[in-house]
Amino acid sequence: MKALRIVFMGTPDFAVATLAALLKTKHQVVGVITAPDKPAGRGRKIQQSAVKKFALEHGLNILQPTNLKNEQFLKQLKSLQANLQIVAAFRMLPTSVWKMPTYGTFNLHASLLPDYRGAAPIHWAIINGEKKTGVTTFFIDEKIDTGEVILQKKIKISKTTTVGELHDALMIIGSKLVVKTTHLIAKGKVSTIKQPNSSTKKAPKLFSENCKIDWNVSRKNIYNKIRGLNPFPTAWTNLHQKGTITSLKIYDVEKIKEQHNFSFGSIITTKNEIRIAVKKGFINIKTLKLSGKRKMDAKSLLNGFVFDKDAYLL
Secondary structure (H helix, E strand, O other): OOOOEEEEEEOOHHHHHHHHHHHOOOOEEEEEEOOOOEEEOOOOEEEOOHHHHHHHHOOOOEEOOOOOOOHHHHHHHHHOOOOEEEEEOOOOOOHHHHOOOOOOEEEEEOOOOOOOEEOOHHHHHHHOOOOEEEEEEEEOOOOOOOOOEEEEEEEEOOOOOOHHHHHHHHHHHHHHHHHHHHHHHHHOOOOOEOOOOOOOOEEOOOOOHHHEOOOOOOHHHHHHHHHOOOOOOOEEEEEEEOOEEEEEEEOOEEEEEOOOOOOOOEEEEOOOOEEEEEOOEEEEEOEEEEOOOOOEEHHHHHHHOOOOOOOEEO
């Protein structure tokens, strides 16, 4: 078995599980590359990435370049004498970086490539109503998520799975697949499969615009979109009431099949429930956050907030 000197690249919680798994192997993690610290939240306090926090706790060598093509950074990276680089939830690498190690650079992607190439594969799998997804390890090349596949692992998606639940499941499965891939490389037993370019399933970055709910599409599509964005970055809509517009974030919901004559987006409330009229039924909102208020269940909101009889969501 070859002795591996690994540089790990990652930023969010999803990547931490993989780094933790690598530290339990016999291979040496000689460096960790992660995003620079940046201000976040209402107080704009400087925040460290989840990977940096974990790396500091374990005394790992950390680099936080703002420019991956910077000559000083490339010198630092080369000085680590890594023969393998592993990427999980980082950013696109320049050729000068991914071609540097002897055994190459491989990436962990949270989909069954070539499906759902892009920035948000976990979200889009649920939004599009997929019944299965998975994780893939592949060698990085010039384009995004197109390199030759090393290993894949499938997982089922239930009808009620949220993106938060799927994220956590794929995080664990992915960390194990990375370790398995690393061992194959160390043993010189890696075989790869070239990706086909036939997939039409994409995973573009999520913005406020594509997280907004359209109450005119099918009940199933609305339900899938809400759970595919729960708890982050969260599906949202506008509440129109008494001439004012207030943003509303929606988390846990259930779909109800029932005939009705309400306009789509109409709000029907009882003491305990908030139902939104959609095609051939309702979306029952269980957890929500009205702008300016804390996140709460429907009953708690209804205890102190009254929806006007003509209020609607749009």
